[in-house]
Amino acid sequence: MRKSTTPDLTKLPSRAPVEFHKEHTLRELKRIRQELIELQYRLYAENRHSVLVILQGMDASGKDGLIRRVFSGLNPQGVQVHSFKEPTEEELAHDFLWRVHQQAPRRGMLQVFNRSHYEDVLITRVQGMISAEEAKRRFVAINNFEKLLQQADTTVLKFYLHVSEAEQRERLLERTLDPDKQWKYEAGDEEKARQWPQYRAVYEDVFRHCSPASCPWHLVPADQNWYKAYVVARTLRDALLRLNPQLPEPKATRKRAS
Amino acid sequence: MRKSTTPDLTKLPSRAPVEFHKEHTLRELKRIRQELIELQYRLYAENRHSVLVILQGMDASGKDGLIRRVFSGLNPQGVQVHSFKEPTEEELAHDFLWRVHQQAPRRGMLQVFNRSHYEDVLITRVQGMISAEEAKRRFVAINNFEKLLQQADTTVLKFYLHVSEAEQRERLLERTLDPDKQWKYEAGDEEKARQWPQYRAVYEDVFRHCSPASCPWHLVPADQNWYKAYVVARTLRDALLRLNPQLPEPKATRKRAS
Numbered sequence: 001m002r003k004s005t006t007p008d009l010t011k012l013p014s015r016a017p018v019e020f021h022k023e024h025t026l027r028e029l030k031r032i033r034q035e036l037i038e039l040q041y042r043l044y045a046e047n048r049h050s051v052l053v054i055l056q057g058m059d060a061s062g063k064d065g066l067i068r069r070v071f072s073g074l075n076p077q078g079v080q081v082h083s084f085k086e087p088t089e090e091e092l093a094h095d096f097l098w099r100v101h102q103q104a105p106r107r108g109m110l111q112v113f114n115r116s117h118y119e120d121v122l123i124t125r126v127q128g129m130i131s132a133e134e135a136k137r138r139f140v141a142i143n144n145f146e147k148l149l150q151q152a153d154t155t156v157l158k159f160y161l162h163v164s165e166a167e168q169r170e171r172l173l174e175r176t177l178d179p180d181k182q183w184k185y186e187a188g189d190e191e192k193a194r195q196w197p198q199y200r201a202v203y204e205d206v207f208r209h210c211s212p213a214s215c216p217w218h219l220v221p222a223d224q225n226w227y228k229a230y231v232v233a234r235t236l237r238d239a240l241l242r243l244n245p246q247l248p249e250p251k252a253t254r255k256r257a258s
Numbered sequence: 259m260r261k262s263t264t265p266d267l268t269k270l271p272s273r274a275p276v277e278f279h280k281e282h283t284l285r286e287l288k289r290i291r292q293e294l295i296e297l298q299y300r301l302y303a304e305n306r307h308s309v310l311v312i313l314q315g316m317d318a319s320g321k322d323g324l325i326r327r328v329f330s331g332l333n334p335q336g337v338q339v340h341s342f343k344e345p346t347e348e349e350l351a352h353d354f355l356w357r358v359h360q361q362a363p364r365r366g367m368l369q370v371f372n373r374s375h376y377e378d379v380l381i382t383r384v385q386g387m388i389s390a391e392e393a394k395r396r397f398v399a400i401n402n403f404e405k406l407l408q409q410a411d412t413t414v415l416k417f418y419l420h421v422s423e424a425e426q427r428e429r430l431l432e433r434t435l436d437p438d439k440q441w442k443y444e445a446g447d448e449e450k451a452r453q454w455p456q457y458r459a460v461y462e463d464v465f466r467h468c469s470p471a472s473c474p475w476h477l478v479p480a481d482q483n484w485y486k487a488y489v490v491a492r493t494l495r496d497a498l499l500r501l502n503p504q505l506p507e508p509k510a511t512r513k514r515a516s
Contacts, residue, residue: 047351090364093305093364093365093366094362094364094365094410095362095406095407095409095410095412096410097359097406098359098360098362098410101355101356101359101360102356102359102360104352104353104356106348106351106352107351107352108351137409141402141405141406141409144399144402144403144406145406147399148353148355148399148402148403149353151353151395151399152352152353152354154353
């Protein structure tokens, strides 16, 4: 994983470094997930900070599978996943952050965004729905918005799941052939695969403009599901360790019958 | 009415200029309200812009009465008033703009805020709930937020209803004596009257930090109800005239039976 503000996605590794072996990494992931259960419980009980995990990545980069692999063991009372779909008429009648702000986590919560406000400067650009000037205005608005959340004690973790052009093509093809995956197939998948270069360009622009030191992107090699789950889980665990949430003092103690 | 970024509230007029006479101004107000009905109808039908009217003022500056006098004749389908009360536990568990953003108007709507996000840099400061540094951060966040709304075609009109210290004291006293106004009396009203100088200071700080050229404060002399209603109505009418909303083209025309 790298933090960088001006990456070249054609040169960014999409596979695990050679020193990582699948079996060992999966054992490590299992251990980290145990730590996450404990840390998330303390985050919830302390009711002081919140955490927002933003997941972005091109089609078939494995966002859904990653959510299952990393967040499944956690207590759903303190964890929420919100998937941003195509905006409704009502949502489009407001500024682009209106629907997103509503989903910001309250204190104590761990919120996961499956896609996010970044779609408003990604697919909208590839489809020519907004101008370059509007994109620039939105970059500034996004930086301001994330800063607002951070100032309200929200830790914002942004992950870009990076699949290579070849791997994406293969995965999209699989959807048409594998009976277990056919439900994911959508008309337009072929076109999306052809659009890898366009998405690459607008993603690079996002990394260029929306990577303040206080809120960097984590660029995650995502061709292997086990590695990307490990990287996201580890990054989240480290962020929670830095927050170091504490169980509150008891409000009262029960007297012992003597 | 004045637009100014560094006013001294002890010197700001709280009464109408001498050339304004009550009866004539009330007739003028009536005429403007007729214009507002037509303009608001077109705003709603066009479904392209929205208008946000932010009303601030010290206690007993007459916000409720003003809303009644200016907005009563309009079609409630296209007009909404939101009164911001003391934040709930859920609202306090988010950043201070979270609950405000949710009430931003959609296209076509005229939204009135009776108090607003400015309370988060006013009463909170007088009561010592936030530091000067936090206030500065919030000023920036507020400017960013209003800019976001403006970029989404919302016209933001900010009014400060200015009552003098003497007039405020008299009005708060009236609440304890006039049977028709006693329902407005709240414990703490006397204290609020004593706090005029503290509120003056934090209001002046707001005008200093939250008055970009694109989103100025309108400082409205408010000791006389007829004059402040006139000023707000006129300012709103002028803003709507600048937007100049148009009825949409008919989607189809019915064929004449021949």
